[in-house]
Amino acid sequence: MSTFRFLYNFRIGFNKKFGVVNILNNCYKSIRILSTMTTPHKLCMVPGPVEFHEDVLTSMSTPSDSHVSPSFIPIFGESIELLRKLFFTNKGQPFIVSGSGTLGWDMVASNLVEPGEDVLVVNTGYFGDSFYECLKVYGAKVTQAKAEIGDRPSLETIADILISKKFKAITITHVDTSTGVIVDVKAIAELVKQKSPDTLIIVDGVCSAGAEEIRVDEWGLDVVLTASQKALGVPPGLSIVIASERAIGVYKQRKSPITSYYASWAHWLPIMIAYESRKGAYFATPPVQLIYALNTSLKLITSIPLETRFQQHKETSNRVKDTIEAMGLRFIPKSREIAANGMTAVYYPEGIQALDLLPKVAGHNILIAGGLHKSIASKYFRIGHMGISVTEPNRGHIDKTIESLEISLKELGYKK
Amino acid sequence: MSTFRFLYNFRIGFNKKFGVVNILNNCYKSIRILSTMTTPHKLCMVPGPVEFHEDVLTSMSTPSDSHVSPSFIPIFGESIELLRKLFFTNKGQPFIVSGSGTLGWDMVASNLVEPGEDVLVVNTGYFGDSFYECLKVYGAKVTQAKAEIGDRPSLETIADILISKKFKAITITHVDTSTGVIVDVKAIAELVKQKSPDTLIIVDGVCSAGAEEIRVDEWGLDVVLTASQKALGVPPGLSIVIASERAIGVYKQRKSPITSYYASWAHWLPIMIAYESRKGAYFATPPVQLIYALNTSLKLITSIPLETRFQQHKETSNRVKDTIEAMGLRFIPKSREIAANGMTAVYYPEGIQALDLLPKVAGHNILIAGGLHKSIASKYFRIGHMGISVTEPNRGHIDKTIESLEISLKELGYKK
Known part of the structure; x- marks a missing residue:
């Protein structure tokens, strides 16, 4: 605690002298976050809320x-x-x-x-x-x-x-x-x-x-x-x-x-x-x-052409759906033509349920969502692929999500 | 820019290695804020939104x-x-x-x-x-x-x-x-x-x-x-x-x-x-x-007794109102007994208007509010004194606000 007290006082002192309190506050906060950080951030890959850009946060x-x-x-x-x-x-x-x-x-x-x-x-x-x-x-x-x-x-x-x-x-x-x-x-x-x-x-x-x-x-x-x-x-x-x-x-x-x-x-x-x-x-x-x-x-x-943005969502969606299809899983939408590009809704394979899969994937620090439609809520899961997870592929969100899904299914004994 | 690029890359590298991306992100953000900071923060002393604690932000x-x-x-x-x-x-x-x-x-x-x-x-x-x-x-x-x-x-x-x-x-x-x-x-x-x-x-x-x-x-x-x-x-x-x-x-x-x-x-x-x-x-x-x-x-x-909190708001309110009264100004509420403890509504002195006073006070980096009640909107201003501005007096928000008001009125030629 004495280190934090020192930093805190330092912050106050700096504020009075140079008026750069925001800067030091943030650094101070970062150090404090470090001190309390126990688990890494879980990527929020549900169909909303999506992952947010650092500048937005x-x-x-x-x-x-x-x-x-x-x-x-x-x-x-x-x-x-x-x-x-x-x-x-x-x-x-x-x-x-x-x-x-x-x-x-x-x-x-x-x-x-x-x-x-x-x-x-x-x-x-x-x-x-x-x-x-x-x-x-x-x-x-x-x-x-x-x-x-x-x-x-x-x-x-x-x-x-x-x-x-x-x-x-x-x-x-x-x-x-x-x-x-x-x-x-x-x-x-x-x-x-x-x-x-x-x-x-x-x-x-x-x-x-x-x-x-x-x-x-x-x-x-x-x-x-x-x-x-x-x-x-x-x-x-x-x-x-x-x-x-x-x-x-x-x-x-x-x-x-x-x-x-x-x-x-x-x-x-x-x-x-x-x-x-x-x-x-x-x-x-x-x-x-x-x-x-x-x-x-x-x-x-709006800093890039919107057409590019929509195309990116389409391509990413196809990649996600192709991979999941290749795992032998079935989608809620009856055909690719009527499936959304910002999310994917997938039936659990036989013998695997929400309480099996979602915590398993969360164990890999990825949040995906359960079902929502009343008649089949327990039978399917949903993945979101929108926003920076799609437009900034270097973040690796999509790859990590698909990998974690694949590994989790394997861990649960699923075979195609 | 090259410094920022360096820091940015450093951030990415660190993320991969140690998973402490939040920390470095925040420090990076702080430095970026510094680079774009042109005007200091204006204290938000209107009757809501109030100033927010760093932990809340x-x-x-x-x-x-x-x-x-x-x-x-x-x-x-x-x-x-x-x-x-x-x-x-x-x-x-x-x-x-x-x-x-x-x-x-x-x-x-x-x-x-x-x-x-x-x-x-x-x-x-x-x-x-x-x-x-x-x-x-x-x-x-x-x-x-x-x-x-x-x-x-x-x-x-x-x-x-x-x-x-x-x-x-x-x-x-x-x-x-x-x-x-x-x-x-x-x-x-x-x-x-x-x-x-x-x-x-x-x-x-x-x-x-x-x-x-x-x-x-x-x-x-x-x-x-x-x-x-x-x-x-x-x-x-x-x-x-x-x-x-x-x-x-x-x-x-x-x-x-x-x-x-x-x-x-x-x-x-x-x-x-x-x-x-x-x-x-x-x-x-x-x-x-x-x-x-x-x-x-x-x-x-809720970490301090609520009774203390209410008492602090009452005392601060009285201090604000005493000082403003001593300046020779009149309040909207007809008596102190029916005046709120989280804000103060004050008639402009004769010859001074919203367009004179509010920008003047803002020039001292304090935001106060104009009138809102339709029948007298142009005739009065409002100051908020709630939350951390009251419960953490060391921040000096109340003192700065009263000082700025006093100086601004003086600059506008107001004499009691």
Whole structure:
């Protein structure tokens, strides 16, 4: 302890003399971390939260700053602009709000849908089920286009339902994290434009944004909602939503009152407009440190062409899936074509269970996730491959994960 | 740059060899911060966010961890337990949810109040106005006990309204951050028990919890809602709510459906119970890093007797107010008795405005806040004195703030 006391005093002394307290604090902290470090960091290879870049983590510990300070306002404003870039939209309105990705459903259900209106949910798993529940809470009449586990509804099925009545909105879970199934947002959007052009196109991009291509303007999407902790590479705690001009128009012209307070765009829209024009404004205190971290991550993400980023996710996904397939394991998605590029959902081989495999892999300092879809939760596991683990292959995250999986299965007596 | 490249490579090399990458990362980061540091940190002396302890900031940059990992689950569970300690409750149910303090209003309005039920709002400023708006969104019939700006409704006024009809709940903004007025929660709670014992007692403790005494069990409170960024000393992004057994009972027995999805206790209650019993569970991804930070801060807070903490806030507040009074300035609260202990709201002296004073004080590296109450926003400023700025006087935050204020006023030509 006396060494630490010395360092602590040294820190204080230095602070008074040279004002470089941040530096010494950090070094001091590092030494303290060393003194308490007992286990190495386990790589977080679940389908969100993903591994975070060091610069993003540094931004998370930005010393306190007022939400209306001249230093924070441009960070918030620029983050809004960078989101436009990420989602290929010129006039879409980004929202950055304190909350989990789930809050985005409430925003859609309470701002865009009026009680009694019809909504079509394209459902490929747990998150489709939940979006359905959320819409019902706010009074929507919900029809579902549902497929068997591991499959997705065909365009024909969706088309048939779409023309059966007037739908205010269609919601599409781009990648359902519970099954790893990806749907073709572009094709569904085209179908909607053709069969039911007034229907708002809502995309749940929680497990896709930043890993899969999403072009808001070109595809004519009305809402893309997502969260910070997956391919955007920021710790959990941000609900991120992009709304098209059309969606904002629909919200503005709704006849019945908005059915939420915290999720109401009537509160958030003026805030986003203010910060983007580099002015402070107040509705509820924004999560300052998380927004500093988002800003850092979005700058890293947009510093290389997004097409390269999506391609990297595709290639890595194929490599992971090829290797797992070669081990003789089966995936939840029925074909490679409908499997997401940011995660892989895999059935346990016969005789091996969650309680066997997950701790074994964790023993190799890799965290992977169990199942989530209620009907088959105990039968499969999930691996995330998004963000820096994909775009910075020199970190070796993917290789270590696959190796650990292979060794763990072997240790459990699995043979192909 | 070559020095940094050297250090960077050194870091990588060390990582491979000894696995102490965290340490070197932090030192490397410190050196990098030094290289980019242009302006010193401005002390954040607004009434939230407050200055954060170094250990809390370190927790904010905890490397990625799964929300259901064996390392995170006990951190979440213990944080729930520590909140009970902070609020002096044995059986109250804490909720820790991703969101701002505002979300707590939605929780109250959508879980406890059924459409058409009467609620009495004790209103002492902007936050009373907003809680009123929130309750109306969810269908409550709201009556207000409102006072002039800087004052609070008398117990007699509240009693008269309370007996006029059957109120499902009474909401009390403990400290309204817009006016710095504190109300006597204990006395109002006693009054309610006497005049209308079935009425749920809801306390908005956003600007009081951790700075002012709040005894949930002894005072018979049903809900205390707060946020992370004020006297709890954690960056913004956590909505924290304590609900009494009675409140949970009322929620469970409600007849109409819960009117929110994201704020619904039907989703959050099982999560809190699971984590407290050291099991992972999923509704929406919790803000892992913020909860690590909350855990760190709650441990620091509860490591000294809470009575000492409240006394420190009272003494510091008096010192700040005495000094400002001695400068010849006037406060928004009409008397010291109804002024909060975690903040001070002060009228500008004649001839001096926000655009004069705030940048001047910021020039001395101190951030203070402008006005918030709509009717007088341009006429006053606010200083926060909560958390480590109060409990660790050796940091000199309070002295620096008062000094800078005094010098700035002098520079602007102000004479008592």
